[in-house]
Amino acid sequence: MLDLVPVRTDxxxxxxxxxxxxxxxxADRVGYTRYWVAEHHNMPxxxxxxxxxxxxxxxxxxxxxxxxxxxxxxxNHAPLAVAEQFALLExxxxxxxxxxxxxxxxxDPVTSMALRGAAGRDDTDIxxxxxxxxxxVALMGADGVRVAIPRQEYILKATPAAASEPRMWLLGSxxxxxxxxxxxxxxxxxxxxxxxxxxxxxLEVYRSEFRPSDLSPEPVTFLTVNASVADTEEEAAALxxxxxxxxxxxxxxxxxxxxxxxxxxxxxxxxxxAQAIVESSLARAVVGTPESxxxxxxxxxxxxxxxxxxxxxxxxxxxxxxxxxxxxxxxTVELLAKELL
Numbered sequence: 001m002l003d004l005v006p007v008r009t010d011x012x013x014x015x016x017x018x019x020x021x022x023x024x025x026x027a028d029r030v031g032y033t034r035y036w037v038a039e040h041h042n043m044p045x046x047x048x049x050x051x052x053x054x055x056x057x058x059x060x061x062x063x064x065x066x067x068x069x070x071x072x073x074x075x076n077h078a079p080l081a082v083a084e085q086f087a088l089l090e091x092x093x094x095x096x097x098x099x100x101x102x103x104x105x106x107x108d109p110v111t112s113m114a115l116r117g118a119a120g121r122d123d124t125d126i127x128x129x130x131x132x133x134x135x136x137v138a139l140m141g142a143d144g145v146r147v148a149i150p151r152q153e154y155i156l157k158a159t160p161a162a163a164s165e166p167r168m169w170l171l172g173s174x175x176x177x178x179x180x181x182x183x184x185x186x187x188x189x190x191x192x193x194x195x196x197x198x199x200x201x202x203l204e205v206y207r208s209e210f211r212p213s214d215l216s217p218e219p220v221t222f223l224t225v226n227a228s229v230a231d232t233e234e235e236a237a238a239l240x241x242x243x244x245x246x247x248x249x250x251x252x253x254x255x256x257x258x259x260x261x262x263x264x265x266x267x268x269x270x271x272x273x274a275q276a277i278v279e280s281s282l283a284r285a286v287v288g289t290p291e292s293x294x295x296x297x298x299x300x301x302x303x304x305x306x307x308x309x310x311x312x313x314x315x316x317x318x319x320x321x322x323x324x325x326x327x328x329x330x331x332t333v334e335l336l337a338k339e340l341l
Contacts, residue, residue, distance in 0.1 A: 003038070007258050009260060009264070010319070017057070019324055022330065024062055037070060052089060066096050068097060068100050072099065073104055075105060079139060083135075087165070090140075098168075101133065103176070103177065130180060133184060144158075171191060178202040182208075184213065188219070193312050222306045222307055224309075227293065227311040227313055228287050228313070239315035242259050243315075244278040245270070246259055261318060262319075290336065293335070311333075
């Protein structure tokens with residue numbers, strides 16, 4: 001599962017985080033493999049700004065499910081800070097931590113500049129991204145990194161004694177990420193839920209160019225997909241409508257707001273451009289009853305030959321819902337589990 005920690009119009013950030021904790025506990029209980037949280041900034045509809053903080057919260061409220069980032073946007077952070085955070089998470093919950101890393105900023109240019117701070121980090125951070133990946137891997141390792149300084153060699157590492165290391169993944173939605181994941185021998189995750197274009201081509205490039213490494217002896221792939229599942233096709237489509245509207249706002253440059261409740265989304269009349277985006281997003285999403293949704297997921301896995309499918313349960317809720325709960329998302333997760341797990 002992927003979770004952006006959506007914030008509905010009837011929720012505070014505290015409510016949204018409480019709903020995510022409950023959702024993660026459901027996923028843990030019914031047998032999902034992993035639960036990843038995203039990194040986005042300055043977006044009223046998204047509370048997932050700090051994956052390591054959220055992972056720590058979820059680690060305290062779950063027992064077996066793997067927890068990870070989908071992903072940490074590495075250009076926003078110093079490699080040592082990322083390595084320290086995830087090494088500490090692995091020490092606290094051994095064998096349960098995934099470190100998914102992405103290259104995008106996860107926000108607008110102004111917010112990205114603020115994240116990078118007074119040090120003045122700039123576009124060279126994008127150019128240095130492959131080296132940053134290597135740095136994170138080495139810093140989390142037991143041997144650390146040897147830094148040459150005058151008259152001595154200094155050992156730098158994330159923890160004094162790493163007993164185990166997080167599993168590292170590279171996230172992407174372009175050919176660049178496919179080439180890089182293959183060259184580094186990293187497991188690869190394609191953001192099909194966001195892009196939807198070039199999925200097959202990127203996965204084929206990754207598999208054909210893959211170089212075995214200590215991180216992965218063979219290609220490992222999965223893709224992400226938005227999902228809304230309910231007892232009827234009509235209800236599943238209705239619950240997904242607020243998310244579709246949010247994506248249309250994002251892609252047309254409109255001001256972003258908190259996620260609508262279903263009744264409010266249904267009352268909105270969209271401009272033709274926004275409606276076209278809604279229909280395109282809907283076409284690559286998993287929407288329907290448990291049986292039809294499970295069939296769609298199996299078909300995706302077969303079509304793209306991936307090892308896993310990661311669902312992003314995007315169902316919103318109706319007026320009168322407990323603000324500290326997300327029954328639409330929980331129902332999606334539970335109904336799919338009955339068919340697939």
